[in-house]
Every structure is written in C-alpha cells, then in structure tokens.
Amino acid sequence: MDIEALIGKLDLGTKVRLLTGTDMWSLPALPQIGLDPLVMSDGPIGVRGERWSPGDPSIALPSPTALAATWDVELVRRAGRLLAQEARRKGVHVLLAPTLNLHRSPLGGRHFECFSEDPYLTGEIGAAYVEGVQRGGVATTPKHFVANDSETERFTVNVTVDEATLREVYLAPFERVVRAGAWGLMSAYNAVNGTTMTEHRALQRDLLKDEWGFDGLVVSDWTAARSTEATATGGLDVAMPGPYGPWGAKLEAAVREGRVAEEVVDDQVRRVLRLALRVGALRPAPEPGGEAGTGVAVGTGAGNGAGTEAGTRAGTGAGAGVATVLPAGEDVPVDGVALAREVAARSFTLLRNEGGLLPLTGVRSVALIGSAAAEARIMGGGSAQVYPDRIVSPLDGLRGRGDVEVRHAPGTDPRIRLATLAVPCSAVFLDAEGASLAEHPLADAEARWVGRLPSDVDTDRLAAVEIRGAYTPDVTGSHAFSLVGTGAFTVVIGGEVVFDGLVSPPGDDPATAFLSPPEQRMTLALASGVPVELRARHLTTASRGMAFVAFSLGHADPSPGDDATIAEAVATAAGADVAVVIASTTPEVESEGFDRTGLALPGRQDELITRVARANPRTIVVVNAGSPVLMPWLEEVPAVLLTWFPGQEAGAALADVLSGDAEPGGRLPTTWPLREADVPVLDVTPSGGELAYREGPLVGYRAWERTGRVPAFWFGHGLGYTTWSYDSVAVTGTTVTVAVTNTGTRPGREIVQFYLAPPEEDPRRPARVLAGFSAVDAAPGQTVITTVYLPERAFQVWGERGWRTVPGEHTVEVGRSVADRRLSATVTVPE
Secondary structure (H helix, E strand, O other): OOOOHHHHHOHHHHHOOOOOOOOOOOOOOOOHHHOOEEEEEOOOOOOOOOOOOOOOOOOOOOOHHHHHHOOOOOHHHHHHHHHHHHHHHHHOEEEEEEEOOHHHHHOOHHHHEOOOOHHHHHHHHHHHHHHHHHHHOOOEEEEEOOOOOOOOOOOEEEEEEEEHHHHHHHHHHHHHHHHHHOOEEEEEOEEEEEEEEOOHHHHHHHHHHHHOOOOEEEEEOOOOOOOHHHHHOOOOOOEEEOOOOOOOHHHHHHHOOOOOOHHHHHHHHHHHHHHHHHHEEEOOOOOOOOOOOOEEOOOOOOOOOOOOOOHHHHHHOOOOOOOOOOOOOOOOOOOHHHHHHHHHHHOOOEEEEEEHOOOOOOOOEEEEOHHHHHHOOOOOOOOOOOOOOOOOOOOHHHHHHOOOOEEOOOOOOOOOEEEEEEOOOEEEEEOOOHHHHHHHHOOOEEEEEEOOOOOOOOOOOOOOEEEEEOOOOOEEEEEEEEEEEEEEEEEEOEEEEEEEEEEOOOOOOOOOOHOOOOOEEEEEEOOOOEEEEEEEEOOOOOOOOOOEEEEEEEEEEEOOOOOHHHHHHHHHHHHOOOOEEEOOOOOOOOOOOOOOOOOOOOOOOHHHHHHHHHHHEEEEEEEOOOOOOOOOHHHHHHHHEOOOOOOOOOOHHHHHHHHOOOOOOOOOOEEEEEOHOOOOOOOOOOEEEEOOOOOOOOOOOOHHHHOOOOEEEOOOOOOOOOEEEEEEEEOOEEEEHHHHHEOOOOOOEEEEEEEEEOOOOOOOOOOOOOEEEEEEOOOOOOEEEEEEEEOOHHHHEOOEEEEEEOOOEEEEEEEEEOOEEEEHHHHHEEE
C-alpha cells in the first residue's frame, strides 16, 4: 500500500485531526482512505479495552516484576501472544505497554509495573514482551520514555542525569526494544535535564528517530502534551486523549502560520498510517459502490536494522507491509487461565528454605494465616489494573487440592480501606428527573467507566449514576460501610441516609481522583439474616463525550479487633502441621500516582509473623508484594516464598509450588534490602522540582556492591527444589559456554547468569554488569551445556565521542546470582 499517496489525498485539517484522539482511547477513522479507528488500551498484565469496567473482564497475568523474575524470554513471548489474543478479542490495536522504567529506588510507587533494576534484564524481557504481542498483529508502546522512575510530582519533576548514565542505564532498555521492532513508544510526563519529554527534540527526534532509526509513532502519556509547537516539533506524533487538547485547531493554525512545517505533520501522519497498516486497521479504500478489503496487516517490509528475526517477522519495515495472515501457529488460541497459572509458578521466588521444608510432604493440616489468603492481592493499582472474571485465592487453591486440611485465620487486616462489598449490584444511569436511562449488572458494589459509558446511555441526558443492591449480614453487630470516590454523593443503607455531601480529590495529581480516591466511613447496627437495601448515588455528567465514573461501596463485618484475631491465628498455627502466612502490601502502598513512604509491611503483619513462627517452628511466609519489603523476622522462619502480584491464578499456582507439583522458578530481578537505611539509592522526592540522579550508573546491585553493604537477598537470587553444580566454562571470542549438572533428586530448572567485569577497577562505575542469562532444565544427574553470546554493548562505555569499546582482559563470571559466582574466564578485547 502506498502510504505517501494516501497522505497526498488528505487536506491539512484532516491530517491534524488524525493526530489526536476522538475520545479517551481511539484515533479517528478516515473511511475515504480505508482507515478504521485505531483503538488503544492500557496493560500491562491484561487488556482492559475501551471500557475500564468489571463488566468487560480480562485475563490478569502476574505483575511485570513477576514476568522479569522468570528470566525466561520465551515464556514472556508466550504471555505477549496471549495479550495480543486478548487485544484482538476486544478490538484493540495498540497495547499501552510494557513499562521499561527501572527500579531505581524500592520506594517507587509503580515498582511492580516495571521489570527490574538492571537495564539489560529489563531490555531482554521487554523485547520478548514486544515481540510476543506484535507477532499477534497488535502494536506495543514501551513506556515511559524516559527517566520516569518514580511518582512524586510526576507531571512536573525535572530529572537531571548525565548523558553517560542516561545512555548506559535508562535509555538502554528502550534502545533494545527499538532494535526488537517496537511499533510505538510512549513519551513520559516528566522533564529530563530541563526539557519536558513530550517536547524533547534531542531525545525523541534526534536520538530515537534519527540515530536509532525508530520508524514507529510516539504517543504522549495521557495529558502529557501541554503545548502545541514545542511538542509537534519535538518528536511527538500523537497527543492523547482527545479531541480537546493542545493540538487540533491550534496545531492546524500553527502550520498555516508557518510556526510548524507541514512536513512535520506529514511525518506524524505517515507514522500513524504505518502503524495502522501493521495492525490491520488500514486497508484498501472501497471503490465507489464497493466495500473495503479485509485482512490483518502484519508488515513484511524491509527491517529497520534491528537484526532480530522475531522483529523482522513481526513487521518492522518502513511502511512496505502488506495485508496477510498471522504467522504460522499464531492463530492457535492460547489458554489464558493455564498460562497465567504457569507464569505465576515460574515467577515465584524461593528466598529461603532451611531444612528443605518445601515442598511439603507428609502434611495433614495447614494453618493458612492472613487476610490476603482469602482476598488475594493479585495486581498493583492504577492503569495496570484489570478486571478478571475469576480470582483463585490462596485459600481456594489450597482447599481445592483436597489432600490436606486447611484452617484459615485472618490474623490481621493491613488494609486502610474496607474491601469492596462482594454482593451483586446494578448500576442505574439517571437523568435530571431521576428517570432511568439504562441499567447494567455489577459483579459487586463497584461502578467504573473511564472514558466511554455503555452504548445505551444517553450521555446528553445523564445526571447521575446509582449503585443499587441489597446486603444480608451473617452476624449481628456494628457493621462498617464505606464510600470510595470523589464528587457529590448520597448513600442510603436500610432506608437511612448515612452520607450526603461532596468529596474533594486529594493532592494535585488528577489521576488520583479515580486511581486512589478518598474513603468515607459509616457504621450501622445490623441484625443477622435481615437484608438491607443499598443505594449510592453519584452526581455526574459526560463532558465532551467522555465520562469518569469510579466509585464503590465497601464493607467489613463486626470485628473483635486485631489483638483477638492475632491470638486466634497463633492458636490456629500451633495446632497445625505447618503454618503458611500470606503477608501482603495494600493498594495504599503500591499503586500509580504516589510513591511509597517506607519498606515495612503495612499494619501489624510483622508482629503476626513473629508470633506465628514462635507457635509453629514449621512456618512458611509467603510475601505477596510487587516490590521489596523488610523482613525483620527473616531468621525466625525456615522458608520464605515471594509470589509478587501473581495474577488471577494466584492460589492455584501457590498450591502447585507448595505441594511440589511445580518448582518455584523465579530469580530476583532486583535486590531486596535487609534494612531501609542500607539502600544505596532510596530518595524519590524532588527538591525544588528537581530529582537529581547523582548516583550515576550505580543503581541496584551495581550500587550495593560499591557500598560494601550486604542486602537480605542479592539480585539474581532464588532457590529451587534441587541442587546444581557448575562444572566448566569455555570462551571463544565473546561466546561463553558453560556446563552445569543437576545434582539433586528431582528434575529442576536453573537460571545460569553471566556477569562481565571490566579490565580495570573504577569506583565510579559498576564492578560488574549482567551480560547474559540462560534458563536450563535437567533431570537428576543430567549435565546440560548452555551457550550465550555476550553483546557488544556490554564491553562499551559512553564518552564524549559516543560509544567506546573498552580494550583489555574482561572477566566473565558465571553463577546463580550476582553474589554467588561459581566460574570465571577471561574475554580479551583487542586495542
């Protein structure tokens, strides 16, 4: 298809209209050239679609930190295939993922949404994600370009960082996914070295498009584009959402007045049409009286120099693609439930296993302790949130096996907010007179539509949305209810008005209004078995065709208090063969829009774990968190299993791993501290609007090694259910071959890690960097040989004249983590 000819058919106004949204999630259709609407959707663990609503469920995979913990690029590609399948099912062309920002500090609020502290691991996992999704004919937009590594003042913060650090650390994962053939990229809110990223010509145009040869489109983070000329000439291609924003008529005027060259707009349009061709949204326009052709466009043009077979197959050409079918095998449906369970188990990271307590054998009874055992924390909050149609809690998973007696005690509930009331309700859309415009069922007492309302709602007449339902208490006593949301509300429970007022959004981050709105609480005395009617009315309208409906009712039964429930949990643990404590963070700790204030587990969970461990020496702690937490009880428990945010099949995967049906396959993608004060890079709070990356390239394990401090667990650490010997290493050029043997009694998987140390010590630079890894499987007694090819960039540093290869004798070290290196050899780089 001749994209240039299509551009020539469009007038300026039409071209400009194509560069911003018609609504929250889509770019406009141009039927006259065969262009369908281009629909975008948040990810990264699922595909939300145009409706952010429980009524439109999605598969929920484990968190990105869990994906990275697998250290398995082929498994991540399979996850990408599933996401593409979900996107196609929902009519989505562009998945707004993956997140390639780094774990610069464990206080980062979206730490769970990023892959790793290491740029190489982030790049390899990110590239596999991109390749998997795009092989399914769906575009990705790796984000947030660049240095958007924390949430505090995220809209305005100016990150200052030297060019060498920017190139070697923060830009490196983005460069890798561009080489893998990414079809899109998302520009961040923050500024870098004084220039807002959506206006950053040096990074978006000069580096990304010219130097790296990126032929995809750059889309703004939502509302990140705040100017007209500077964003258009600074390398941005699409400003979202729309249709009202800094482009539109303002950009058209800027072109007509000569402030923006029309060639700039043509290049932006070219990139939009190229992406549309790749995802099947651009087809031959119908002849007069005819119909447009069909087919999924997966570009087959000449590659952009990425040098990766998968990227080329996926269509990384410069617009020479043709409509074709999906690659062989890509049209075979992926079992989302099975894959979510497999990824979860493969990501679970066994940190400690004294005395071989795991896997469990000969166990007749298990005390399952913790509120997250019954109400699983499966994902982080914010734009990474989706609504699965099923969630398997740890309690469901363990009881579902039927081979052990499972006794549950919540112990303590660390959540600040009440859980959403889990009863079926309905959402009723009302006009100004209170007449019903439409009614839709809800799975529970939460109403959420962000951007687009149900099609049968007359948005011009909309005045309010009301949650209606009924609740029948199981126990008599003082029940707590809550309203979560911002705006004007009236709440009626059992005929009594319990709240009537205006709730203002907290802080100055507009996203917080629907990502983490405030909670209002009420208390009512209810009798067991007597139903009460529930109504919560929210005054709202659809503005310019878009609506933001996000509110819910929460509930908690009467409680005797933490002292009593902890004592009950301790007694339950004492009477069981094994105690399993599920310790979790909460939505108030890990979410978009704010950073963490500390690394301790919320509430009284540390106390609960300590007391349970004293009551039962066979205690396993399952840490259900997306980012590092402190473990002051670490030496008091024999086993610690990290499950991250494990997605919808959490409990099924946990039962598999505890029983030994599956091995915990995870290795840490980031270093876990023993004490907060030891963390080398912790601060995420700007000073005077500026956040300085003074640590340079010393981030994560690179910084830990230079400080001489010892964390709780090093980058790369993770145990399995067997043991391994590292037998030999051989080097040919920059190719490294290693032999390892499974010395245990059961089959297992090992992640062989390759670190490269430079010829000379320089305390300002890393002592070693990850340069390769390989996942190997072996039967008991089996020896496996694996080979990796060390990338050229591992031997290079950035200087005044660009990339420079460091000559001399580099040391390649092979082992199980950055601190457990078993073999070494020399790689000589000539002058």
